[in-house]
Amino acid sequence: MDYFEEIGARHFILEAYDIVLFVYFFEEAAVKKYSGQHSVATRRKKRGVVFSPLAPDSMDRCCTLVAHELCHTTDATDKDVGEQSLHPDGLAEPDRRPLYPQGKAEVMALGIPEARGVERRVEELTQCVIGRKTAEEVGWASMAGSP
Numbered sequence: 001m002d003y004f005e006e007i008g009a010r011h012f013i014l015e016a017y018d019i020v021l022f023v024y025f026f027e028e029a030a031v032k033k034y035s036g037q038h039s040v041a042t043r044r045k046k047r048g049v050v051f052s053p054l055a056p057d058s059m060d061r062c063c064t065l066v067a068h069e070l071c072h073t074t075d076a077t078d079k080d081v082g083e084q085s086l087h088p089d090g091l092a093e094p095d096r097r098p099l100y101p102q103g104k105a106e107v108m109a110l111g112i113p114e115a116r117g118v119e120r121r122v123e124e125l126t127q128c129v130i131g132r133k134t135a136e137e138v139g140w141a142s143m144a145g146s147p
């Protein structure tokens with residue numbers, strides 16, 4: 001994150017915007033080299049970094065990561081554990097009967113549960129929804145029980 005802080009400071013980006021997300025694109029051939037680089041964001045500083053291969057078929061996935069990290073900067077929490085979406089808040093349709101398969105993913109879980117313990121990775125933003133809990137966390141909906 002220091003690398004991005006320095007770039008942001010040098011170009012006066014950090015003070016110009018309330019939220020700053022850097023997207024670090026790397027060559028597709030370097031995917032292995034960057035496999036350990038996870039996208040991150042901090043809510044305190046409202047900054048984040050998304051790592052993505054620079055390739056036409058990677059842009060849709062990159063957009064989902066940007067949305068996920070953007071939500072983190074505005075107080076949203078992860079809604080998955082060990083790549084399993086948490087019920088109910090990590091599911092796009094927690095009240096669906098039967099519960100599986102889910103048709104979409106909650107943006108803070110990024111998995112589409114097809115059966116209990118079986119999930120498909122989100123590939124594009126159109127497969128994501130913002131669930132009730134995330135909407136509350138980012139301030140788009142009032143907290144349950146509050147006026």
Ligand SMILES: [Zn+2]
Pocket residue numbers: 068072077078
């Ligand atoms: Zn996250």
